Amino acid sequence: xxxxxxxxxxxxxxxxDRNIVGKALLSEFIGTLILVFVGxxxxxNWGTGTPPSTVEIALAFGLxxxxxxxxxxxxx
Numbered sequence: 001x002x003x004x005x006x007x008x009x010x011x012x013x014x015x016x017d018r019n020i021v022g023k024a025l026l027s028e029f030i031g032t033l034i035l036v037f038v039g040x041x042x043x044x045n046w047g048t049g050t051p052p053s054t055v056e057i058a059l060a061f062g063l064x065x066x067x068x069x070x071x072x073x074x075x076x
Contacts, residue, residue: 035068
């Protein structure tokens with residue numbers, strides 16, 4: 001019983017089209033950069049006197065991920 005897992009994991013797509021690897025790496029880098037910048041930036045007390053609440057931090061992370069999911073592939 002010989003099953004090819006490369007089609008399930010997406011490795012077959014990467015081996016067929018080498019240009020997609022650079023695009024995938026750049027997309028991951030930009031997405032991580034935005035998530036860390038916005039998400040971790042929401043944890044900082046910006047001199048307002050009160051630290052951000054857990055709900056505000058969670059909303060910042062969640063809305064950032066939701067916004068990045070909505071970006072069409074053509075823009076990346």
